[in-house]
Amino acid sequence: MSKCEIQIVFGRPDRTYRGGDTVSGEVHIQVNQDIRSNGIVLTHFWRTHGRGNRHESEKHTIRLSEMVPLQAGEELVLPFEFVAQRWPLTYHGHFINVDHYVHVAVDVSWAIDPKHEEEYIVLAGMRPPELTGERGAVVPFHGQTTQLTGPAKIVVFALLGLLVLILGVFFLFLLPVFLFGGGVYWFWKKMIASRVGEVELKIPHVVVGPGETLPVELSFTPRKSFSINSITATLTVVEAATSGSGTNATTHRHTLHETKHMLRSTELLMAGELVHDDFEIPIPNLDAWSLNVPSNKITWVVEVRIDIPRFPDWSRRTDLQMIPGEFLTAHQHAVTDSSALPFTDPSTEDRATQAGTTFTASSNAGSGHGEDIGPLLALVDEIERVGRFGNERSEIVAAATGHIYNVAVTIDRVATTYGFSGTDHRYERGRTVVGTIPGTSQPVQIYTLESNNSVIDRLSRGELWSALATIETWDTLYRRMVMYQVTET
Amino acid sequence: MDPCQLPYAHLNLRQNPFGELCAADWTALARVDVKSITLELTDPHIAVQFVGEKGYGKTTHLLAIRAQFANAAYVHIPEGQRIKVPVGNPVLIDEAQRLTLWQQVRVFRQRVPLVLGTHRDFTKSLQRAGRRVQTIHVQYGTNVQRLYELANARIAWARRSSGPVPTVTQETAQELLRKFGPDLRSSLHELYVRFQNLARVCDV
Numbered sequence: 001m002s003k004c005e006i007q008i009v010f011g012r013p014d015r016t017y018r019g020g021d022t023v024s025g026e027v028h029i030q031v032n033q034d035i036r037s038n039g040i041v042l043t044h045f046w047r048t049h050g051r052g053n054r055h056e057s058e059k060h061t062i063r064l065s066e067m068v069p070l071q072a073g074e075e076l077v078l079p080f081e082f083v084a085q086r087w088p089l090t091y092h093g094h095f096i097n098v099d100h101y102v103h104v105a106v107d108v109s110w111a112i113d114p115k116h117e118e119e120y121i122v123l124a125g126m127r128p129p130e131l132t133g134e135r136g137a138v139v140p141f142h143g144q145t146t147q148l149t150g151p152a153k154i155v156v157f158a159l160l161g162l163l164v165l166i167l168g169v170f171f172l173f174l175l176p177v178f179l180f181g182g183g184v185y186w187f188w189k190k191m192i193a194s195r196v197g198e199v200e201l202k203i204p205h206v207v208v209g210p211g212e213t214l215p216v217e218l219s220f221t222p223r224k225s226f227s228i229n230s231i232t233a234t235l236t237v238v239e240a241a242t243s244g245s246g247t248n249a250t251t252h253r254h255t256l257h258e259t260k261h262m263l264r265s266t267e268l269l270m271a272g273e274l275v276h277d278d279f280e281i282p283i284p285n286l287d288a289w290s291l292n293v294p295s296n297k298i299t300w301v302v303e304v305r306i307d308i309p310r311f312p313d314w315s316r317r318t319d320l321q322m323i324p325g326e327f328l329t330a331h332q333h334a335v336t337d338s339s340a341l342p343f344t345d346p347s348t349e350d351r352a353t354q355a356g357t358t359f360t361a362s363s364n365a366g367s368g369h370g371e372d373i374g375p376l377l378a379l380v381d382e383i384e385r386v387g388r389f390g391n392e393r394s395e396i397v398a399a400a401t402g403h404i405y406n407v408a409v410t411i412d413r414v415a416t417t418y419g420f421s422g423t424d425h426r427y428e429r430g431r432t433v434v435g436t437i438p439g440t441s442q443p444v445q446i447y448t449l450e451s452n453n454s455v456i457d458r459l460s461r462g463e464l465w466s467a468l469a470t471i472e473t474w475d476t477l478y479r480r481m482v483m484y485q486v487t488e489t
Numbered sequence: 490m491d492p493c494q495l496p497y498a499h500l501n502l503r504q505n506p507f508g509e510l511c512a513a514d515w516t517a518l519a520r521v522d523v524k525s526i527t528l529e530l531t532d533p534h535i536a537v538q539f540v541g542e543k544g545y546g547k548t549t550h551l552l553a554i555r556a557q558f559a560n561a562a563y564v565h566i567p568e569g570q571r572i573k574v575p576v577g578n579p580v581l582i583d584e585a586q587r588l589t590l591w592q593q594v595r596v597f598r599q600r601v602p603l604v605l606g607t608h609r610d611f612t613k614s615l616q617r618a619g620r621r622v623q624t625i626h627v628q629y630g631t632n633v634q635r636l637y638e639l640a641n642a643r644i645a646w647a648r649r650s651s652g653p654v655p656t657v658t659q660e661t662a663q664e665l666l667r668k669f670g671p672d673l674r675s676s677l678h679e680l681y682v683r684f685q686n687l688a689r690v691c692d693v
Contacts, residue, residue, distance in 0.1 A: 015495065049496075049504045051681060054511055092496050094685060097504065099496055119495055119503070243509045245567055248543050248584075252678075 002033040004070070004114035006104050015118075018125025019086030027064060027104050029076040038107040040065040042080050044100070046088060046122075051095035051252045052241030053295035057085075064104070087128040087141050089289055089324065090121045094254040095241035096296050124324035131327055135205035138290075138321040192314050197223045201304055203318050208300070209325040210287070213280040213421060215478075218263070218304060225271045229307040231264040235281055236303070237288055237322075242295040256288050256298075263416070278415040278434060283322070290321045298322075373437060376405045376471075380442055380481060383474050393474055400471045404486055408466040409435035409444055411459050417447060422472070427484065431456040434480075438464060443480035447472070452485065497647070500690055501654045506643035507681035516552040518646055520639040521630065523550060527557045529623065530579050530602040536620040538585070538605040538612075541627035544674030547606035550627065551581045554604055579604055585611065594618075628671035636673065637662040640680060653690045661693055 007028040017023050027042065043059040064078040084100070091098040103117035130141050202217040216233060237257040243250055263277045281302060291298040300320035307313050379400055386392040412435040420428045430450040436443050446469050448456050459465055469483035497504055510518065529535050539547045548565070555561045562577020566587040574582060574592060579602035582588065586609040588596065593611075596603065597618035605611060615622045640657035648654050657680065665676040683693055 050508045051678075053509050092494075097496055121495070244543075245565075 002031060002035055002111075004035070004106055004108075005030045006106065006114060006116035008102055008104060008116060008118040010102075010118070010120060015120040016123060017084045017120060018123050019084055019089070019128070020126030021084045022081055023084050023102070023120060024079070024081040025102075027078045027080060029070065029078070029106065030074070031070045031072055033072050035070050035108055037065070037068050037070055038109060039063060039067060040078060040104065040106050043103045043105075044082055045103070046085065046098060046100045048096060048098055048293060048296040050093070050097045050241055050296075052243055053245070055293040055296055059103075070106075084120075084122050084125070086126050087130070088122075088291060089124055089287075091287065091289060091291070091298075093239050093256070093288060093298070095252050096239045096291065096298060098291065124326040127327045131207075131323065135207040138206060138319055140292075188312060192312050193223075195222060195224055195226050195308060195311065196306060196314050197221050199306070199314055199316075201316050201318075203302065206318060207321045207323060208283050209323060209328045210283060210285040211325065212283045212328075214283055214302070214320070215278075215280050216302070216304070217276075217278050219274060219276040221274050222269045222271050225268065226311075227266065227268050227309060228264065229266060229309050230262055231277065231306050232304070233261045233263060233279065233281055234303045234305070235259050235261075235283075236299075236301050237284075237286060238299050238301075239288070240297045240299065257284050257286055259284075276413055276415070278413055278432065282421055286322070287324075289323060373405065373407065375403075376407065376481070377437070377440065377442065379471075384479070397471060397474050402470065404468050404470055405483070406466060407444060407446065407469050407483065408438050408464060409433060409446065410438050411435045411461055411463045411465055412443075413461065414456055414459055420447070422447075422484075424484070426450055429453075430485075433459070433465070433467075435465075443478060444483065445475065445478070445480055446483045446485055448485040495649075498649060500684070500687055501649045501652050502644070502647045503649050504647050505681055505684050506647040507640075507677045507684060512552060514646070515549065516556045518639070518642050519549045519553040520635055520642060521546065521550050521553050523553045523557065526604075526623070526625075527554060530554070530558070530604070532621065533600045533602055534619065534621050535623065536597070536603040536605065536611075536615045537623045537625065538607055538610070538615070539625050539627050540607055540610055542608065542672070544672045545627045546631065546671075546673050547627055548583055549673075550625070550630075551583050551604060551606045554579070555581055578602065582606070585609075631666070631671040631673060633659060633662045633666055636666055636676060639673070640677075655684065655687060655690050655693055657693050 005028075007030075008025060009028060010023070010025040023044070027040070029040070040063075042062045042064050044062075045057045045059045047056045048054055060082065062080060062082060064080060065076075068076070070076060080102070088098050090100060099119045100122050101117045101119055103115065105113050105115040107113055128141065130139050132139070197220050199218070199220040204215060208214055214235075218231070235257070236255065239254045239256060241252045243252070259281075261279065261281060263279055269275055288298050290300055300322045301317050302320060303315055303317045305313055305315040379396065382396055383393050386396070411433065413433075415432045415434070417427060417430050417432045420430075426449050427447045428450070431448045431453055433446045433448055433456065434443065446467060448467070467485045468487050469485050472482045472484050474480075475482050495503075526537055529537065539550045541547055551563060555563045558577075558579060560578045561581060562575035562579075563581040563583070564572055564575055565583040566572050566585070568584075568587065570587075571589060571592075574580065574588075574596050580596065580599070581604040582596070583606040585605040585607040593614060597611075597615055597620065603615075603620070610624065612622050612624060637657065637659050640662065644654055644656065665679060669675040669679070680693070687693070
């Protein structure tokens with residue numbers, strides 16, 4: 001019986017490539033009997049494997065050889081080369097795995113074609129073209145579950161509408177059931193709104209990277225006074241793999257991460273008084289990139305819930321899209337459209353080792369007396385001037401580190417500090433003051449000391465408050481200086 | 490698992506052997522005896538029905554039979570859908586309890602060998618249509634030896650290179666059979682989880 005041995009040898013022994021890299025190597029073919037091959041074809045693709053039904057990408061084919069005689073005892077070596085896909089990246093989870101493959105098949109007449117495949121690893125490299133800079137909405141990737149857009153969406157909805165109209169005549173007897181269901185839903189919503197009023201939940205971006213913080217703003221004015229058990233924000237990362245179909249379908253779920261942030265505990269909310277919570281949810285350093293292909297999904301969801309005792313809860317779920325930090329950074333250099341939502345600049349969190357040369361304010365750090373506000377405003381101007389790309393901003397901020405400023409702030413809001421990512425524990429349970437520098441429209445955010453909570457809690461909107469503070473970073477998203485209070489007021 | 494490492498390389502495997510398979514691999518790895526049934530399928534009046542609960546191996550039997558006939562036509566009827574029954578010899582219908590009445594009448598009266606995978610026993614309808622009926626209750630085909638062979642065949646299929654790989658022991662097969670009965674799907678899921686947590690090559 002003839003035997004054909006195929007070996008795929010990658011140029012890199014660790015088979016590890018970044019998206020956009022050239023994957024190269026050789027295919028070695030050996031036979032033990034002379035045969036004639038009608039062609040040798042290499043395909044490369046990605047595929048899910050694990051507990052869910054397998055999903056395979058479009059296959060990219062390269063013809064390595066046309067008709068060729070394969071002789072016993074001789075080894076045919078065929079080089080190959082192609083560009084690694086940029087998305088999805090290799091992922092090995094609990095129920096879901098994503099791997100990239102090179103598959104080689106030898107076409108032999110009147111016999112089963114010998115074939116062989118090997119995996120290679122794809123890490124974050126070049127930014128996928130689908131990531132255009134928009135962070136306000138989840139970005140569908142080519143080859144993932146398609147989402148209808150534009151004219152296609154209109155056509156589908158028009159056809160569905162037509163179908164409903166035609167079939168509606170025959171299903172008129174179901175109308176009372178639909179009306180009852182709709183009525184129950186409307187009543188439910190009304191009941192919740194009768195307590196909490198109009199709830200505004202702002203999440204400025206839903207495309208996130210590992211290690212980032214997700215700013216969330218929740219505000220509402222209760223229509224009636226009522227107690228709450230809590231207000232929470234829960235971040236959940238879940239793998240959902242579906243095996244089988246129809247009644248045989250089973251979905252296996254595995255929670256990769258779940259954190260519940262308590263924004264408020266048991267409390268009485270007063271009618272007509274604004275409830276405002278401004279907080280940040282830390283995004284964990286997980287390489288579980290969002291995935292949405294048939295039968296295999298990795299979802300990142302934030303759920304904000306107002307838990308009202310003996311009453312329906314108000315809740316809202318927001319889907320996030322997790323992408324590698326490299327894509328966020330790469331994007332910053334590529335984007336030119338200033339209308340696009342900005343990415344949080346991770347470089348601002350890095351302390352540049354070289355002091356910037358553009359900041360010229362004199363230093364009296366450690367003197368106990370803050371600098372005048374002038375140099376701070378000059379610093380803000382300087383930051384705004386250099387633009388948000390590149391690392392000049394972080395250099396400017398680094399140069400100003402250690403300077404103590406006497407900052408006066410017109411209070412906009414005071415919130416409990418959540419998800420504090422710094423190393424100084426004195427701020428972890430403190431407050432976050434957000435306001436503007438009087439006489440300017442320049443916003444500023446100051447983390448205050450826990451020991452100062454009783455003073456800070458007495459502050460109200462519009463009040464003038466001053467503190468000695470140092471610069472921590474520049475918040476690109478809100479275009480404001482983030483500072484630490486250094487001594488109690 | 491580290492994404493920078495080839496999947497399941499620490500177990501000398503390419504993937505978790507107890508994950509979902511494509512139809513071709515499923516057929517290749519089926520450990521069912523369909524020899525006697527395939528001999529019967531030369532009679533155009535025969536109808537063989539595999540009856541059992543989900544996860545018991547109905548589809549596996551049907552796919553194994555399909556692999557024996559070049560002209561076989563196989564169809565799986567998804568829930569809530571009407572699917573045209575293809576032409577072939579034999580015709581294999583998975584989830585046959587979802588056939589419409591009209592389809593039942595038409596298909597059962599065709600003069601081609603018929604193989605059904607079903608939750609419902611169609612004996613009477615098939616006999617009324619003039620068929621000779623053979624009913625196989627799939628749960629009786631599951632035993633320790635079959636589960637043991639099936640599990641280790643899957644491991645061999647997922648092998649990465651020569652060298653040791655984990656093995657499923659007869660004792661484990663027995664334990665799974667005691668726990669899940671003839672529900673092979675649940676046994677395989679249990680093995681999936683155990684392999685997912687394996688840190689090194691060993692007996693399972």
